[in-house]
C-alpha cells in the first residue's frame with residue numbers, strides 16, 4: 001500500500017546498529033488513522049527497537065520518520081512525537097506516586113500548569129474505568145509500588161489511552177492481563193479507533209488476539225520489512241508464521257513434534273508433593289504438569305506458598321523431607337523448588353550483571369556457591385544453545401537482548417538443575433510462536449525427568465495443550481475446580497474461572 005494523507009506516520013528505510021550488530025536494516029512501516037495495526041515478527045526481529053526510535057527513546061542511523069496531522073499536513077518530529085503514547089513490554093511507572101498521579105503525569109509534562117489533584121483523580125478515574133470500573137474505584141490513591149504486575153499494566157494502558165495521543169504503540173500489552181481484561185481493552189480500542197480516529201500499533205505473539213483486534217499487519221524479519229501493510233484477511237496464520245521465518249517450529253498442531261507424554265513411573269511415593277488449602281487437597285505425582293488458571297489473586301497465593309514467599313500462610317505444601325513450611329525463597333530453592341517469575345523486569349532479570357550470571361544464578365544458589373567456576377562459561381553457552389539464544393558474548397548485559405530472549409534467560413536458569421518442583425509464572429510471556437513450542441517441549445521434558453511443574457498462564461490454550469491437570473481459581477481467588485486432561489475444554493475453564501467475556 002502506498003503512503004496516503006490518511007497516514008499518521010510513515011517510516012522509510014530505517015536502519016539501526018549497536019556496534020557491529022545490525023538490528024534494523026531498512027524497515028518500512030506506515031500506520032493509517034483509525035486502524036489497529038499488528039506489528040509482527042519473531043523475538044529479536046527489531047519491533048521494540050523501531051518503537052523506541054519512533055518515540056525518540058533510541059536514535060536511528062539512517063532512514064526517515066514522518067508524522068502527519070488529520071489534514072495530511074506534515075508535523076515536525078517534536079509535534080508528531082507529542083501525539084504518540086507507548087506502553088512498553090516493561091512497565092514504566094513511578095512506584096512512589098499514586099495511580100492517579102501516574103496517569104495524570106503526561107498531561108503535566110505537556111505544561112498544564114499547577115498539578116490539580118482533583119482534576120488528576122477525575123481524569124485517572126475516567127481512563128481506568130474504561131478497562132475496569134471496580135479497579136478504578138479502589139485503586140486511584142494507592143501507590144503504584146504496591147500494585148501487582150497486572151494492575152500496573154492496566155494503569156500503564158489507561159495512561160496511554162487518556163494521554164490525548166493520536167497514535168498508541170502497545171508492545172505486548174496483554175501479556176499480564178486476564179482474558180476478561182483483554183476483552184475489555186479490545187472493546188475500548190475498537191471504540192476509540194472508530195469514534196476518534198485513534199491509531200493503534202499492537203505488538204503481540206498471540207495469534208488469536210491479533211486476529212481479534214487487528215485489521216492490517218506489518219511483519220519484520222531480521223530487521224527488514226517482509227510484509228508491508230497487508231490486510232489481516234489476506235493472510236493465513238500459517239502464512240504469517242512462514243513470513244516471520246518460523247515455519248519449521250510452527251505452533252500449528254499438524255507437523256509439530258509431539259510433546260512427551262505424562263509418565264506416572266518417574267518417581268516414588270515419597271516424591272509426591274501435596275498442596276492443601278481450606279477444603280482443597282491435591283497430590284502431585286512426580287512428572288505432573290499442573291496448570292493454574294484464573295485471575296491473579298488465587299494463582300498468586302498458591303505460587304507464594306510454593307516458593308517460600310508467602311507472608312500469610314494460606315497453602316500448606318508438604319513433601320517427605322521438607323519442613324512444615326517453606327519459610328523463604330532461598331529455603332525453597334535449596335530444597336529443589338525452582339521459580340520463574342512473571343515479573344521479568346523487577347524480579348527476574350539481574351540487569352547489572354552479565355548474561356552468564358543471569359543464567360547460572362540458580363545453579364549457584366542450589367549448589368551453595370557464589371563463586372564462578374571454570375566450567376561455567378561452557379555450561380552457559382550450552383544452556384543458551386538449548387534455548388536458541390543468540391548473544392554476541394555471555395559477558396554482555398541482558399538489556400542487549402530482546403524482551404522475548406530475556407524471558408528465555410529466566411528459563412535457562414532452571415534447565416538441568418535437578419529440581420523437584422518448578423513453578424512457572426507466564427513462562428512464554430513475550431516469546432515468539434516458534435520458541436513457545438520449544439518451551440513446551442522443554443517443560444514436558446523436565447516433567448518426564450520427575451519434576452513437578454506448576455504453571456500459571458493467562459493463555460488457556462497453552463494450558464490445555466501442555467498440562468495434565470488444570471486448577472482454576474475464580475475472580476475472588478477461591479479454588480473453583482480442577483480439570484483432568486481427558487475433560488479439558490476452553491469453555492469449562494472459562495466457566496470455572498468466571499472470566500467469560
Ligand SMILES: Nc1ncnc2c1ncn2[C@@H]1O[C@H](COP(=O)(O)OP(=O)(O)OP(=O)(O)O)[C@@H](O)[C@H]1O
Nearest residue numbers: 018023043044045046047048049400401402403404
Ligand atoms: N542496547 C542494545 N545493544 C545491543 N543489541 C541490542 C540492544 N537492544 C537490542 N539489541 C538487539 O537488537 C535486536 C532486536 O531487538 P528488539 O528488542 O527490537 O526485538 P523485538 O522484535 O522487539 O523482539 P521481542 O519479540 O523479543 O521483544 C536483538 O537481537 C537484540 O539483541
